[in-house]
Amino acid sequence: MTPGTGEQARRQLRAVRVRATVIAVLAVALALVAGGVALVLGLRTELSNDVRDAARDRAGEVARVIEAGRGVPTLAVSADDEEFLQVVAADGTVVAASDNVEGRPALARPAPGGSTTVETGLDEDAFLVVAVGARDGDRELTVLDGRAPSGVAEATGTVTRLLLIGVPVLLVLAAAATWAAVGRALGRVARAEAAQRRFVSDASHELRSPVATVRQHAEVALAHPARADAAALAGTVREEAVRMQRLVDDLLLLARADESALAATRRPVDVDDLVLEEVRRLRANATNLTVDSTGVAAARVTGDSDALRRLVRNLGENAARHARTRVTFALTDTGDGQVRLTVEDDGPGVPPADRKRIFERFVRLDESRGRGAGGAGLGLAIVAEVAAAHRGRAEAGAGASGGARFVVTLPSAGE
Structure with a gap:
């Protein structure tokens, strides 16, 4: 603007x-x-x-x-x-x-x-x-x-005088209250509009890059068909298509969050099953990492299993992306009506000044979180939105090894 x-x-x-x-x-x-x-x-x-x-x-x-x-x-x-x-x-x-x-x-x-x-x-x-x-x-x-x-x-005169004093005072109070209320409402509208414009701009930018990559490789193949490697071209197109599909899926999920449609289907979900599923996936795909799940205990919440699975996967992918050698999962029912999921890595960590900003949409803190390594910057935003939709919260902090620690707290199924 x-x-x-x-x-x-x-x-x-x-x-x-x-x-x-x-x-x-x-x-x-x-x-x-x-x-x-x-x-x-x-x-x-x-x-x-x-x-x-x-x-x-x-x-x-x-x-x-x-x-x-x-x-x-x-x-x-x-x-x-x-x-x-x-x-x-x-x-x-x-x-x-x-x-x-x-x-x-x-x-x-x-x-x-x-x-x-x-x-x-x-x-x-x-x-x-x-x-x-x-x-x-x-x-x-x-x-x-x-x-x-x-x-x-005398009585009507007294009441009239009180009204002549009270009515202007009430009008001033009404004006002040209306001014403040309308200002807050317009402030929210302005912020929402600015966020929407920024969201559309960032989404357009993120989609433009894979489209440009596909177009570039296709134009090179058309210009030099004899030197074109069909397998390489197909691999590039497939990689960029997967990236676009992931981005579109993320945008659709966030759009559902904006419309308060997340967790619309609520049923008991065993979070420990989702966590162990993600642990197995990481162990299969990231063979150079140690994935510790000894701290995972049984815990159940009420919510949308698909959205909660996405939350766990995004935390796991984020940790695996930045970890040097180790990713640790912990899950516990605290006994006070809360379920706490902790995912920790031994990577560079998150600076204190960025621990709230990191949950904003399209936020990547440094080059290590660029497109090739870090996606579009929507993963942790989705974590925060899914947690909020389940009446929980997501927080970032420092792990015991100096890396990043992400803690998601959700109401247990009995609450």
């Missing part, structure tokens, strides 16, 4: 991040404002209903006393600036009143059972007046209970 292309990609990602954050904040703001308005209106309605119910209950008490034949009782209120009581005759005459409205005409004339709001001068707010009918002998009376809704205004 060129610097200009990289800068353009960063600007595009930043623009996407800004748009996503703005959209999220607007959506949250709309929801909060709508919710806040609904809360305030609902609170105001509920409190107003409480005031109306309290006024109706108090007026009802006075009406029941009158209808019981005990006359109009003394009307008293708990707070002179928050409540008043009046008993009004049918012609509008005030029959009785609480002290705070004594001598004043009827402050309201709602029909019995109804309510209204009036300005009384007792408080800055208009009073809610509830009327309850009563009969005193032949007289039709109306009991009026007026209440100042000051508590309603």
